[in-house]
Amino acid sequence: MITSRFHKSFLLVVFLFLSNFHLNASDAERWSVLKSSNENNVTLNLKMISIPDFTDLEWISFEIENNDEEPLVLLASSLRVDFHILNADHKMSLPQSSFHSTDPYLFSDALSPLPLSEAVLNKGTNKCAIPLSVYGSAFLGASSKDLEVSMKISADFEFKGRENFKITWEEKDIKFIWSKIDDRDNEKLLKEVRMLMRMPTDDVHLNKKMELLLYQPAVSNQITIDELIGAIEIRDKFQGRNILLHFTNQYFPNDSKLIQYFLTQLKSQNSETIESLIISNNTWDKRFLEPTISMFQKSNLGQSFIIIDLLYLHQSKWIKDENIPTILSDLIIYRFEDIIYEKPEDLSISELTSWSSAAIMLGKTGNKEMAQLLCPFLQCEIKVADNDLVEVKKDSAPPRPIRVCDNALEAMIRLTKKTPNNLYAKHGFDINAKPELKQMNIQMIRDKLIKNYSNKCK
DSSP states (O other), rough: OOOOOOHHHHHHHHHHHTTTTTOHHHHHHHHHEEEEEEEETTTEEEEEEEOTTOOOOOOOOEEEEEOSSOOEEEEHHHHHHHEEETTTTTOOOOOEEEEEETTTTTTTTTTOOSSSSSEEOOEEEEEEEHHHHHHHHHHHHSSSSSSEEEEEEEEEEEESSSSSEEEEEEOOOOOOOBBOOOOGGGHHHHHHHHHHHTTTOOHHHHHHHHHHHHHHHHHHHHOOHHHHHHHHHHHTTTTTTTHHHHHHHHHHHTTTTHHHHHHHHHHHHEEEHHHHEEEEEEOOOGGGGGHHHHHHHHHOOOHHHHHHHHHHHHHHHTTTTTTHEEEEEEHHHHHHTTTTSSGGGGGGHHHHHHHOOOOHHTSOOOOOGGGHHHHHHGGOBHHHHHHHHOOOOOOOOOOOOOOOHHHHHHHHHHHOOOOOOHHHHHOOOOTSSSSSHHHHHHHHHHHHHHHHHHHHOO
């Protein structure tokens, strides 16, 4: 279930979206009223076009028509729409198939300033401010076959006009065909995705539809890197930027224009670029190193973890440069200089927690000389994480380290150019074990490996 809350930027996006839709004569003929109620000069209408498909910008419309000369106030509202595919095979499912809103401004003018004191509906037709067509399209997707769909809708509205009254719709089941798309629809798909790319929004359904459109062959083969970079530039991570980055990473890895864009962002010390590059893991250039290390030097602890993760992701590209591992380890040692050379028995729990953070980062520098700092802590079994706070799921990676020695072990493993998870699997870690058994399983394997690495320290 999704409960919508609106702000000015979202309503403006909806207005822009709807303003791109124009009915021609043939489109108008496709519309019909599926359900209608009338009370006190107010008509509630649900309209839909015949046999809609993914290329239709607007195919379902929910409207309130005020037939009175006096304005109407919407005091309370509830609208719910559920979609179900009736002829789905076992591979087909809807990741999200339900929409629900109790927003009092459900039918407000898209350009009204916020905050609004009350939702006023003037004489004439007032269309639902929520783009139900976009939500439905995101739910149902671009299908390669005709889908038989059941749409269940219920509504409850309270109005204040010349007197207070309600209009209630009990759940109504409407069945329709969601048509497959073919090559003749390519231009419409391309036009719509370009429109969505120009409209940053934090609405998950608008962004989901953009994602579905991007991966249609007719679209993915036509969208240019310039268009993608332009769309990425105007978004943050809550506005579908990651969707565009994943697409770019797949279709334009190491593109020269993409590299130049990231290089410019890194040189401007834009910290969000680090997260973008982690998503774009197929793109790297040696010129990224200098500004990335500069950001690492100036970063806080939280940011430094993300930056070292990015550098570790591309370690094979720079590990042969002996200066880089040394520079990185020196920066980490400087950050933790008060504790990094101390013995484990001389550190408090808080200091051991900080030391564990340093160990995690040192393991990703590739500097094998750091092993001498890690060896003494392979014997420290003090817990720096609570068992109850370590979430263990079925079909997930091994539980994260709990003890100081576990963190020292994983750092040692990485310094030997291995990955902890792969080594755990080699030693019998069962990813399919029940969650309650995973912690026991991984602890036994870590204890065995700690003993092996401790012997190498002697």
